[in-house]
Amino acid sequence: MANMKEIARMAGVSLGTVSNVINKTANVREPVRQRVLEAVKTVGYQPSQLARGLRRDKTNTIGMIIPDITNPFFPAVVRGAEDVAYSNGYRLILCNTDNDHYKELVHLNELRTYLPTGLIVIPSSLSDLTAQAESYRKSGTGVVCIDRLPRHWSGDTVTVDNAKVAFIATRALLELGHKRLSMITGPLHFTNSQNRLSGFKRALRGAKIQISPDYIQEATFDKQDGYSKAMVLLRMIPRPTAIFAGNDLMALGVLLALRECGLRCPEDISVMGFDDLELAETTNPSLSSVSQPGYQLGTSAARILLDRVNGDEGPARHLVLDTALKIRDSIGPVSRARS
Amino acid sequence: MANMKEIARMAGVSLGTVSNVINKTANVREPVRQRVLEAVKTVGYQPSQLARGLRRDKTNTIGMIIPDITNPFFPAVVRGAEDVAYSNGYRLILCNTDNDHYKELVHLNELRTYLPTGLIVIPSSLSDLTAQAESYRKSGTGVVCIDRLPRHWSGDTVTVDNAKVAFIATRALLELGHKRLSMITGPLHFTNSQNRLSGFKRALRGAKIQISPDYIQEATFDKQDGYSKAMVLLRMIPRPTAIFAGNDLMALGVLLALRECGLRCPEDISVMGFDDLELAETTNPSLSSVSQPGYQLGTSAARILLDRVNGDEGPARHLVLDTALKIRDSIGPVSRARS
DNA sequence: CGCTGACTTTGAAAGCTTTCATTATTTCCA
DNA sequence: TGGAAATAATGAAAGCTTTCAAAGTCAGCG
Structure with missing residues (x-):
């Protein structure tokens, strides 16, 4: 592939000038500039991102660390991030952790050697990535945590008010006359699970309803475990x-x-869900759920990152996105006959 | 971050020796080797992938170009590729094209400046990426096309026998007594759409059934368009x-x-579908569909790529993965009353 | 015309690694 | 023990860009 030296030769200028034209880092007289541009066009020259990254100590790359792209909530998030990244000339390096602390560490460590501009992380279980993240930030690499937060995290965040919307969703059930409400939570070391649960509990307290602790079951966020825990509940x-x-x-x-x-x-x-995946509409019965703006989670995170690159040195930003309750057919008034 | 020079100094050896220890590219006497390893460990040294890539003319990176991660068929494919990549020390750079030829070109072009080891591509509409791909292959960068193929593609491929399984699926409908069969195809410039259609037609011919050309509707692979075209069919x-x-x-x-x-x-x-997405099980009625091994599509592609990196110079490989017909509730015998 | 100050252009250095021709060291055999 | 052959270790060069001090050019003014 053509390199800068060749362009310089073709245009009859020095390396520095070519660089200045390409990066607009200094004035270059118009005729000279044209010659360089011409040469660039003729050979289809594109600067090596590697050499550039090496020199600049940073590449046009964003590391995105998520639990599992196969979980239908995450693709929208990734897509959001990729769209913003792409339109600003950045690429996304995608890493799945399977909520595995170790894998997360490995990714965090190895990604660094690619000198990414920033990291968007949906942190994994128990992870205390403060140390890692600090070391990134020290080298000017932004880190934005989204969806859930690691312990002791003080950097930028984009989340959703899980507690509040869980409260609202629970209220919707209460208003239908339900008194024996149960919840199957996600893993409780995730802040989002915790907050959803606390919203649920707060609504119950507000309605002066006491439930058996057994009515709260912790599961792993997947279908299989949802099924098992439901079976447990149904036998009570x-x-x-x-x-x-x-x-x-x-x-x-x-x-x-x-x-x-x-x-x-x-x-x-x-039955009430959370996420409002596309499939919620097509289940039988259609699933009432809390709608989360996955795509915006991604775009917002990427934007914050880019702001940081562009010199935003302000205090940590904590963006909280809006949610909405989607009522569908899976919830209804408690039936007199059976209660 | 620590660099090789520092390691060399700490271990009291030269740069070359450090390199030889790290890459096992030459024998190093055991005591020396230990000293180097020790130093590496103490400072947590990791080689800069950028400098390495620049020198080696290749990074541990695989470019993955897909239509849209938000389409539920693709995450599994990406995950498959990522898993194989990750466990061999490679990272995935993810690019969405939205089936947009132009975006595909841009990605193809820009990815090159990162010197990826290879590319896994689900090609977009009309794309004739032979020229691009040739230029990649010339520089030793493998390109594997999966799911569908561009025109005139002679490189490695991983696909599914769309025609055959569409034939089988259509036969299943015929055996239920259907005579007025219709098909909503994907965009017909995609080879997979073409092949599914041809399997469908072949089954009809085999059963000596003629259908109105209107019974074949072309749509864009998304829910909205499926809905519209279904409306057209239902009014016939x-x-x-x-x-x-x-x-x-x-x-x-x-x-x-x-x-x-x-x-x-x-x-x-x-109604018969194709892909067997997870949601097929939970629709109402549950959807009969053709099950495609998305995950394996990804793993196979990544493996071929790695084989190529490791010196496999054999002729182009054309892997065809197995599919299966999943019969669920959405198909049944044609009802006498109405036919 | 010559000088000053402003603007352009240059080219070497740096960023970090791998590679390879050289030099140094060890081993082995006579 | 001496010397040749085999094995190790060295360090400069290369890969491609950006940066910046230094050198060059130009316009305008006295």
Whole structure:
């Protein structure tokens, strides 16, 4: 591939001048500038991002560390980040951690050797990435945590008010007359799970409703575990009349469990999800859920990163995005007959 | 960050020796080797991938170009590729094209400046990336096309036998007594759409069934367009008794359209999808579909790439992965009453 | 015309690694 | 023990860009 030296030769100028033309880092007289541009065009020259990165101590690259692209909530987030990145000339390096602390560390460590401009991280279980992140920030590399936060995190964040919207969703169930509400939470070492649970509890307290601790089950955010924990709940006596799942994947598992137990939704049991994945609309019955702006989570994070690159030295930003409750067919009034 | 020079100084050896220890590129006497390793460990040295890439003319990076990570078929593919890449020390740079030829070109062009080891591409509409790909291959960069193929493509491929499995799926519908079969295809400039259609047609010919050309509708692989084209089909007289959608997203649109028209599935109309997305199980009714091994598509592509890096100079490989027909509730015998 | 100050252009150095021709050291055998 | 052959270690060069001090050019003014 053509290099700068060749352009310099073709245009009859020095390396420095070519660099100045390409990066607009200094004035170059118009005719000279034209000659350089011409040469660039003729050979289709593109600067080596490697050499540039090496010299500048930073590449046009953003590391994106997420749990698992295969979980339907994350693609939108990634896409959001990629869109903003792409339109500003950045590329995304994608890393899956499977919520594995070790894998997260490895990625965090190895990504550094590519000198990314910044990192967008959906942190994994128990991770205390402060040390790592500090070391990134020390070298001028921004780190934005999204969706959930690691312990002791003081940097930029983009999240959703999980507690508040969980409160609202729970209230919707309460207003339908439910008294025996249960929740299947995500892993409770994730801040988002914690907050959803606390919103749920706050709504119950507000309604002066006490539930058995067994009505709160912790699961791993996947369909399979949602199913298992639903089975546990369905066998309890008295049985809950509503199940709030910590995400839609688990809600899906709940629906499966209901079907298998010959229970009707929402007549026998109401189900509420969280995430509002596309599939929520097409389940049977369609799933009521909390809609999270995944795409914007990604775009906002990328924008913050770019702001930081462009010299924003302000205090840590904590963006909280809006959510909305989507009521569909999976929730209904508690049936007199059975309660 | 620590660099090689520092290691060399700490271990009291030269740069070359450090390099030889790290890359095992030459014998180094054990005590010396230990000293170097020790130093590496003490300061947590990691070689700069940029400098290394610059020198070696290649980075541990794989460019992955796909239409849209937000389309639920692709995450599994990406994950497959990432898993194989990761466990061999490679990173994935993810690029979405939105099936936009121009964006594809831009990515293809710019990715080159990062000197990736290889490219995994799900080619976009009309793309004739032979020229680009040739230029990559000339510089020793492998390119593997998956899922669908560009015109005139002679390099490595990983696909699925779309025609065959579409034939089988269509046969399943025929065996249920359907005579008025229709198909909503994906964009017909994609080879996978073409092949699915040709399998469909072949099955019809085999059964000596003629259908109106209107029964074949071309759509854009998304739910919205599946819905619109289904509406077109449902207004036809006589109305088809079965609709084969070119992918599950469109099949979803078909189900929506049916619901809106007050038609029952499968009693009034049978629906067959393609992809077997996770949501196929949970739709109402659950969706019969062709199961494609998305994850393996990704892993296989990455493996071929790595083989090429490791010196496999053999002729182009054309891997064709297995598929399976998943029969669920959305197809049934044609109802006498209405036909 | 000559000088000053402003603006352009130059080219060497630096950034970090790998490579390879050379030099140094060790080993082995006579 | 001496010397040749084999094995190790060295360090300069190369890969491509950006940066910046220094050198060059130009216009304007006295």
